[in-house]
Amino acid sequence: MSSGEKVTVNTRGEREVVITRGFDATSTLVFDALTKPELLRRWYGPDGWTLAVCEIDLRVGGKWHFVSRRPDGKEIGQLGVYQDIQRPERIVNTESWEDWDAGETLVTTELSDRNGKTTFTSTILFPSQEVRDTVLKSGLKHGVEASYDKLAGVLASIAENIK
Amino acid sequence: MSYAMTASRRLDATFAALADPTRRAILARLATGEATVNDLAKPFKMSQPAISKHLRVLEQAGLVSSGQDAQRRPRRIEAQPLAEATEWLERYRQFWETSFERLDELLEELKLGRKKARPKKSKGEEK
Numbered sequence: 001m002s003s004g005e006k007v008t009v010n011t012r013g014e015r016e017v018v019i020t021r022g023f024d025a026t027s028t029l030v031f032d033a034l035t036k037p038e039l040l041r042r043w044y045g046p047d048g049w050t051l052a053v054c055e056i057d058l059r060v061g062g063k064w065h066f067v068s069r070r071p072d073g074k075e076i077g078q079l080g081v082y083q084d085i086q087r088p089e090r091i092v093n094t095e096s097w098e099d100w101d102a103g104e105t106l107v108t109t110e111l112s113d114r115n116g117k118t119t120f121t122s123t124i125l126f127p128s129q130e131v132r133d134t135v136l137k138s139g140l141k142h143g144v145e146a147s148y149d150k151l152a153g154v155l156a157s158i159a160e161n162i163k
Numbered sequence: 164m165s166y167a168m169t170a171s172r173r174l175d176a177t178f179a180a181l182a183d184p185t186r187r188a189i190l191a192r193l194a195t196g197e198a199t200v201n202d203l204a205k206p207f208k209m210s211q212p213a214i215s216k217h218l219r220v221l222e223q224a225g226l227v228s229s230g231q232d233a234q235r236r237p238r239r240i241e242a243q244p245l246a247e248a249t250e251w252l253e254r255y256r257q258f259w260e261t262s263f264e265r266l267d268e269l270l271e272e273l274k275l276g277r278k279k280a281r282p283k284k285s286k287g288e289e290k
Contacts, residue, residue, distance in 0.1 A: 005267070007259045021263050025270035033266055033273070043265035 015129050019122045027113035030120060031088035034109065044068075053077075058085060064093065080104070088113070095124075103127035173225070177244045180224035185209070186217050190226060193240040197230055203238070 005022040012018050023030050033039045037054040044051055045068050052075060053067035065079045077098035084092035089111055096104040106125040111118050180186055189203055204214045218238060221227040225244045230237040 005263070007263060009259075019259060021259070023263075023267065023270060025274060029270050029273050030266075033269055039269060039273075043269050044262055047261050 017124045023118045027088040027111040027118045176224040197237040197239045
C-alpha cells in the first residue's frame, strides 16, 4: 500500500543535505521502525538488499553497525555512534561508510507528529562543503528527483543523437 | 552507493562539472551535435574565453572531448560519465524511495497491532 508520499532531498547551508518524507503513522511507531533491528530489517535498503547485520546500542555513546547485502552478494557496511536520543522526536548520530573515505557525517533525524501523522526530517551534515558538493550538489537544489529528471533529459537527448 | 575509489573520484568530477547551469546548458547543446567554441559562445551570449573555461572543466571531467579537425576543434559530448552519474543519483533516490515505501507497509501493519514481525526475505541472523 503506497501512501503517495514523496521523498524530497535538498541542500541547506554550505554543508548539509536534508531529506524529508511524510508518514501516516505516529512518531512513536516511526521512531521504533528507525531504531529496532527487527523492524529495520524489514524496510531498510533498496529492493533485493538485505540487512545482514543490524546492531543498535540505543543510548548516548552507543554504537550502531549495519551491513547491507546487495543482490550480487556484495556487502556494504555503515557505522556510527549515537550522540542524542529523545524518543520519539529526535536522534543524532554519526555515520560513515566502511568502504568510502569521504569522511564522517553527522545525521540529525527529527520526527514531528501532528494528529498521528509524522514528518520525518533527516539532516546530514558533511565534513566539508567540498565533500557535500562534489558528491551531491550537481544542481540538486531542487531535490534529487528534479536533478535526476534533468540528467535524464540530457541523457535522453544523448541517446537520440549519439549512436 | 558503494564504489571503488577511482569511480568515486570520477563521480566527484562529474558532479562538480554538472553543478554549473551554463555547463549543463553546454552539454544539452552538445547533445544535439558537435559544436565549436564559436558555435557555443553565440547562444549563451558569453565570451569565447568564458566558454573555453567551462569547456575545460567539462573536458577534465571526461564529459566533453575534442574532434579531429585541428583548426575548428569541434567539441562533442561523452555519454559514459553522465550515465554513471545518473546511475548514482538513481541509486541514491531509490535507496530512500523503496525503503520508505516498505516502511509505509510496515507502519500500517504495526498500526493494526500485528506486532509479530515477519522476517523480510532471507532471515537475517541476529549477531
